[in-house]
Amino acid sequence: MVSRGEIIDGKGMAAEIRLELKEKTETLVQQGVRPGLAVVLVGEDSASQTYVRGKIKACNEVGVYSELIQLPEDTSEKALLARIDQLNQDQSIHGILVQLPLPAQISPDRVIAAIDPEKDVDGFHPIQAGRLLTGLDAYLPCTPHGILRMLKRSGIALEGKHAVVVGRSNIVGKPVSLLLQRENATVTMCHSRTRELSSYTRQADILVAAVGRYHMIGAEHVKEGAVVIDVGMNRSPEGKLAGDVDFEAVRPLVSHITPVPGGVGPMTIAMLLYNTVQSAQRVASLT
Ligand SMILES: NC(=O)C1=CN([C@@H]2O[C@H](COP(=O)(O)OP(=O)(O)OC[C@H]3O[C@@H](n4cnc5c(N)ncnc54)[C@H](OP(=O)(O)O)[C@@H]3O)[C@@H](O)[C@H]2O)C=CC1
Numbered sequence: 001m002v003s004r005g006e007i008i009d010g011k012g013m014a015a016e017i018r019l020e021l022k023e024k025t026e027t028l029v030q031q032g033v034r035p036g037l038a039v040v041l042v043g044e045d046s047a048s049q050t051y052v053r054g055k056i057k058a059c060n061e062v063g064v065y066s067e068l069i070q071l072p073e074d075t076s077e078k079a080l081l082a083r084i085d086q087l088n089q090d091q092s093i094h095g096i097l098v099q100l101p102l103p104a105q106i107s108p109d110r111v112i113a114a115i116d117p118e119k120d121v122d123g124f125h126p127i128q129a130g131r132l133l134t135g136l137d138a139y140l141p142c143t144p145h146g147i148l149r150m151l152k153r154s155g156i157a158l159e160g161k162h163a164v165v166v167g168r169s170n171i172v173g174k175p176v177s178l179l180l181q182r183e184n185a186t187v188t189m190c191h192s193r194t195r196e197l198s199s200y201t202r203q204a205d206i207l208v209a210a211v212g213r214y215h216m217i218g219a220e221h222v223k224e225g226a227v228v229i230d231v232g233m234n235r236s237p238e239g240k241l242a243g244d245v246d247f248e249a250v251r252p253l254v255s256h257i258t259p260v261p262g263g264v265g266p267m268t269i270a271m272l273l274y275n276t277v278q279s280a281q282r283v284a285s286l287t
């Protein structure tokens with residue numbers, strides 16, 4: 001029987017992954033290495049504060065040491081780069097995450113490039129991005145990695161399928177396209193200059209929406225029986241957290257769909273911990 005409107009439970013899957021990581025962390029601690037993550041937050045953005053709190057809470061649950069470094073909105077680029085350099089040298093820190101977006105006076109590209117690539121658990125450093133592009137071992141960016149895990153755990157085959165990705169950012173759209181292609185899907189990338197968006201999205205067996213526009217994907221954008229992954233984090237007119245997909249309209253048409261909240265977001269955080277534990281494992285194997 002063909003499944004209908006099945007919800008992919010990212011929240012539940014993320015909890016399972018955290019449990020697996022807790023065991024790995026305990027083993028590492030017995031070997032004398034406690035995985036450590038530094039989260040750097042510049043400024044007062046309230047959404048960023050919420051996400052950062054989620055990351056610290058997940059670290060505590062898994063037994064990963066965490067350090068929250070909160071810097072004022074008017075921090076200079078130089079001061080931030082100096083702080084990153086300290087974290088690069090700090091042996092108790094295996095992962096460094098600088099929360100984006102950054103205030104206008106700071107170049108995100110220079111900041112990302114300053115992180116030791118071996119501690120770049122976001123997978124944003126050009127070296128990690130290049131490793132992914134060329135098929136070398138890399139820290140996979142957390143959101144794309146989380147999406148692939150969700151598809152696999154839901155038993156969704158990718159080989160030969162047509163995946164359509166809407167959005168081409170360095171942190172979501174581009175890397176998720178590469179990962180889907182690596183799994184032998186045929187990938188189409190759409191963006192703000194795409195003409196007749198729905199003519200592409202309607203062909204998708206797997207549709208990934210990563211734009212940041214409330215309800216931009218409606219019933220007219222999907223093929224019956226498709227799998228829909230909603231990355232967007234938006235506010236509805238009533239102020240509720242909502243994705244890019246009109247969930248109520250789209251769900252009855254598709255085979256699987258991720259909810260917001262409770263879908264891609266929790267998996268992103270689980271994969272951040274996964275990369276941090278991996279980084280600590282690498283250090284443990286060297287000592
Ligand atoms: N759940 C999670 O864990 C995460 C959620 N997010 C959320 O995902 C969303 C996307 O994030 P991110 O990739 O960083 O965003 P960006 O703003 O960097 O990229 C948005 C992309 O959407 C494209 N786009 C904009 N308007 C349209 C349109 N009308 N039609 C088609 N494409 C369009 C842009 O095209 P162009 O390149 O031409 O400008 C761009 O490629 C946001 O809501 C963000 O909050 C992000 C990271 C993690």
Ligand SMILES: Nc1nc(=O)c2c([nH]1)NC[C@@H]1CN(c3ccc(C(=O)N[C@@H](CCC(=O)O)C(=O)O)cc3)C=[N+]21
Nearest residue numbers: 050051054097098099100101122261262263265266268
């Ligand atoms: N260096 C960096 N790395 C990131 O990975 C990064 C970033 N900067 N900047 C912002 C985006 C966004 N992002 C989210 C992660 C988790 C949820 C998440 O857990 N969402 C919950 C709801 C949270 C809530 O209640 O507000 C959910 O969807 O269920 C959302 C968004 C990571 N990002």
